[in-house]
Amino acid sequence: MTDQIPTSAVRRVRIGNTAAQGGTRAFSVEVGGETCLPFLHFEGEMPLRPVIAWEIPDVRPDDWVETVREPYAAVLDDPAAWARLAAEKMGARLLCLDLRGTNPDKQNRTAAEAAALVKKVLAEVNVPLIVKRPGPGEKGNEVLTACAEAAQGERVLLASAVEDDYKTLVAAAIAYGHTVVAETPIDVNLCKQLNILISDLHFPPEGIVIDPLTGGLGYGLEYTYSVMERIRIQALGGDAMTQMPFISFVGQEVWKTKEVKVPVEKEPRWGDRTKRGVLWEIATAVSLLHAGADILVMRHPEAIAAVEKTIDGLMKKG
Amino acid sequence: MKLTGLQIFKLLPNKNCKECGFQTCLAFAMKLAGKQAKLDACPHVSDEAKEKLGAASVPPIRLVKIGAGEREVLIGEELVLFRHEKTFYHKTALAAQVDDGMDAVTLAARAGAASSFSVDRAGETLRLDLIAVKETAGDPQKFAAAVRSVKASSPLPLILVSKNPECLRAAIEAVKDSRPLVWGADAGNVEKVAAVAKEFSVPLVVESGDGIDALAALAVKAAEAGVEDIVLAPLSNSPAARLGDFTQLRRRALARTFKGTGYPLVMAAGGSGYEGAAAAVAGTCKYASVVVLENPEAWEFLPLLTLRQNIYTDPQKPLQVDPGVYKIGEAGDDSPLLVTTNFSLTYFMVSTEIEASEIPARLLIAEAEGQSVLTAWAAGKFNADVIAKAVVAQGLDKTVTHKRIIIPGYVAMISGDLEDKLPGWNVMVGPQESSDIPSYMKDVWAKA
Numbered sequence: 001m002t003d004q005i006p007t008s009a010v011r012r013v014r015i016g017n018t019a020a021q022g023g024t025r026a027f028s029v030e031v032g033g034e035t036c037l038p039f040l041h042f043e044g045e046m047p048l049r050p051v052i053a054w055e056i057p058d059v060r061p062d063d064w065v066e067t068v069r070e071p072y073a074a075v076l077d078d079p080a081a082w083a084r085l086a087a088e089k090m091g092a093r094l095l096c097l098d099l100r101g102t103n104p105d106k107q108n109r110t111a112a113e114a115a116a117l118v119k120k121v122l123a124e125v126n127v128p129l130i131v132k133r134p135g136p137g138e139k140g141n142e143v144l145t146a147c148a149e150a151a152q153g154e155r156v157l158l159a160s161a162v163e164d165d166y167k168t169l170v171a172a173a174i175a176y177g178h179t180v181v182a183e184t185p186i187d188v189n190l191c192k193q194l195n196i197l198i199s200d201l202h203f204p205p206e207g208i209v210i211d212p213l214t215g216g217l218g219y220g221l222e223y224t225y226s227v228m229e230r231i232r233i234q235a236l237g238g239d240a241m242t243q244m245p246f247i248s249f250v251g252q253e254v255w256k257t258k259e260v261k262v263p264v265e266k267e268p269r270w271g272d273r274t275k276r277g278v279l280w281e282i283a284t285a286v287s288l289l290h291a292g293a294d295i296l297v298m299r300h301p302e303a304i305a306a307v308e309k310t311i312d313g314l315m316k317k318g
Numbered sequence: 319m320k321l322t323g324l325q326i327f328k329l330l331p332n333k334n335c336k337e338c339g340f341q342t343c344l345a346f347a348m349k350l351a352g353k354q355a356k357l358d359a360c361p362h363v364s365d366e367a368k369e370k371l372g373a374a375s376v377p378p379i380r381l382v383k384i385g386a387g388e389r390e391v392l393i394g395e396e397l398v399l400f401r402h403e404k405t406f407y408h409k410t411a412l413a414a415q416v417d418d419g420m421d422a423v424t425l426a427a428r429a430g431a432a433s434s435f436s437v438d439r440a441g442e443t444l445r446l447d448l449i450a451v452k453e454t455a456g457d458p459q460k461f462a463a464a465v466r467s468v469k470a471s472s473p474l475p476l477i478l479v480s481k482n483p484e485c486l487r488a489a490i491e492a493v494k495d496s497r498p499l500v501w502g503a504d505a506g507n508v509e510k511v512a513a514v515a516k517e518f519s520v521p522l523v524v525e526s527g528d529g530i531d532a533l534a535a536l537a538v539k540a541a542e543a544g545v546e547d548i549v550l551a552p553l554s555n556s557p558a559a560r561l562g563d564f565t566q567l568r569r570r571a572l573a574r575t576f577k578g579t580g581y582p583l584v585m586a587a588g589g590s591g592y593e594g595a596a597a598a599v600a601g602t603c604k605y606a607s608v609v610v611l612e613n614p615e616a617w618e619f620l621p622l623l624t625l626r627q628n629i630y631t632d633p634q635k636p637l638q639v640d641p642g643v644y645k646i647g648e649a650g651d652d653s654p655l656l657v658t659t660n661f662s663l664t665y666f667m668v669s670t671e672i673e674a675s676e677i678p679a680r681l682l683i684a685e686a687e688g689q690s691v692l693t694a695w696a697a698g699k700f701n702a703d704v705i706a707k708a709v710v711a712q713g714l715d716k717t718v719t720h721k722r723i724i725i726p727g728y729v730a731m732i733s734g735d736l737e738d739k740l741p742g743w744n745v746m747v748g749p750q751e752s753s754d755i756p757s758y759m760k761d762v763w764a765k766a
Contacts, residue, residue: 042562217621218439220663222628225603226402233400256753258670259620269435271616279595279621286599287625290561306592310600313557 016128026126032245059101115150136165148172216253228291251299323351329367385475393607413448418464444623453480458488512543521547534578582607637662638688647678659686671755702735
């Protein structure tokens with residue numbers, strides 16, 4: 001029965017080490033711990049607030065539509081300054097460094113350059129960090145291994161392990177004390193399977209965050225929404241290998257859609273482009289919060305502010 | 319309560335007469351449980367069984383109709399807590415709210431803007447459903463005049479928002495026979511407002527800020543006063559409390575054992591701008607059958623209606639487009655020819671990206687049972703055979719001048735097979751992701 005009060009809990013995952021924990025972060029971010037479906041405080045515990053990670057690209061994001069580039073106009077060429085702006089001026093408590101520039105089909109930046117950037121960002125800001133490779137494969141492994149070493153002891157979240165390519169990434173996480181994202185394509189059993197494979201390498205389940213793949217609003221959101229609900233119901237029912245917190249890469253899916261790009265002059269009925277795009281990101285994020293998202297990776301400061309406010313309201317008990 | 323196949327079987331005559339079209343009564347019972355057959359097909363069923371099965375087939379949440387005619391809105395009849403269990407059924411109706419403090423010009427403009435919004439997206443026309451008119455001055459004539467102005471500039475059914483029975487009476491009479499939803503009744507006025515709703519046979523919202531038990535008790539009162547079509551408005555004091563109230567009301571309704579809960583729910587997405595819109599998102603996901611937006615602006619409509627489309631898509635029946643050849647731009651026999659499956663989302667994404675490439679093209683949609691490219695390929699529904707047959711069936715083998723076809727990158731493995739099946743054709747392998755189509759068209763097609 002789906003309406004029974006569940007008794008099992010989602011595991012708690014901590015990202016970032018403080019000095020006391022062997023790192024240099026000012027604080028760590030912990031997610032998970034739910035014993036109920038999202039925000040149903042009347043029948044269970046949701047001890048930890050979902051967290052928004054601010055996306056910081058490693059190279060100038062010329063492909064971003066100007067409405068989401070504009071708030072970052074002063075720092076587009078400087079990821080370290082961007083990180084500082086987000087953490088110190090805009091209140092970010094978690095950053096996601098997107099190493100898109102290491103993609104061999106794009107700028108093809110080297111693993112050493114990526115590692116140097118990770119070091120620099122860790123030195124510039126004292127908030128916990130997610131480090132994301134552009135995709136699996138030899139180059140992605142080389143990049144993330146170098147970054148894992150550069151961030152040794154900081155307990156960053158390395159993204160993402162996939163079924164065909166998880167061993168190198170998990171080995172780097174074990175060697176240098178980090179956590180990992182396990183990414184699977186919108187399927188309960190594949191999700192569980194990858195968690196088992198990663199655990200078989202003696203990696204603790206308390207270091208895994210799951211990404212069931214995010215479809216943006218209008219582009220498969222309903223599949224993500226339902227697979228997250230199904231995974232979470234299974235987790236609360238006692239299935240240990242699905243009891244991991246969720247991460248949803250919202251910003252990258254939202255800001256590539258036609259609906260956030262088309263100017264109002266071309267589609268007058270669609271209304272103001274900036275606000276339409278911000279709401280596209282809010283709507284994707286808020287619906288996924290209701291499906292169980294624990295970490296949301298987002299882009300636009302106004303969307304992030306609105307979703308933080310929504311989380312405030314949903315975390316307020318009574 | 320929903321009956322299982324075996325429970326239904328026990329109520330059937332067990333003659334195995336096959337007159338229903340099935341081999342055995344058990345087979346028929348299983349079909350009944352799966353809603354793939356109707357009880358009328360059995361000529362021998364007893365009255366007692368009919369009554370039991372009939373009661374079980376009444377939906378746990380009442381169907382409520384708002385408005386009349388072409389834009390009539392249906393809400394209720396929901397069967398599940400989670401869309402993956404079956405589907406969410408009657409889409410959340412979105413309402414734009416105006417009030418009688420606005421002048422006639424403003425009212426007409428806002429009502430007109432809300433009701434003229436219409437966008438075709440992935441096989442559905444997205445539109446707003448309702449206009450809510452709020453009474454602010456306790457003046458029946460003023461309220462009726464505002465309602466008349468709105469009605470004159472919008473074909474959408476109305477929600478009349480007032481606690482004042484005289485105002486409601488004046489407004490209902492002003493738009494006679496249009497079956498507005500009246501919002502409504504609370505602990506202080508339930509007798510009087512229920513009497514008005516009953517007199518005019520209009521659906522009624524009952525609201526309470528004192529918890530869901532008090533709300534259900536109020537609904538029972540309205541029902542006892544003779545109102546059949548009721549909509550519940552729990553007035554919760556925080557978003558978390560609201561989610562809790564909506565969730566518990568849906569659970570109680572589905573359980574069928576709690577009096578006064580078997581009705582659809584309505585939510586006022588308080589606050590304007592992003593805050594109100596975020597509340598509307600929550601309401602759409604979690605059990606609101608009607609969401610009222612305060613003075614929404616144009617940029618809110620497309621995201622909120624797209625979200626509703628996503629959440630209310632039947633998970634068992636992916637939206638499909640008709641197989642055939644679709645022209646994108648001024649395409650002709652010498653334009654690029656691409657092929658993909660008839661899964662609506664796939665079609666939508668691919669056609670959107672071809673449009674973005676600004677190179678006119680034709681898109682061949684093959685019948686693949688509404689599945690995405692990789693799923694259809696794995697199921698043998700989207701292979702060289704299927705594509706070659708679709709090319710011939712559409713006469714493309716005779717008309718396409720360049721004899722080239724672009725297949726999705728995910729099915730690159732069928733390119734050789736397809737060239738065998740389409741002699742003289744050159745099969746080009748396109749990108750895996752639709753977002754790479756514009757650069758493919760510019761870099762690869764243009765140079766091919």
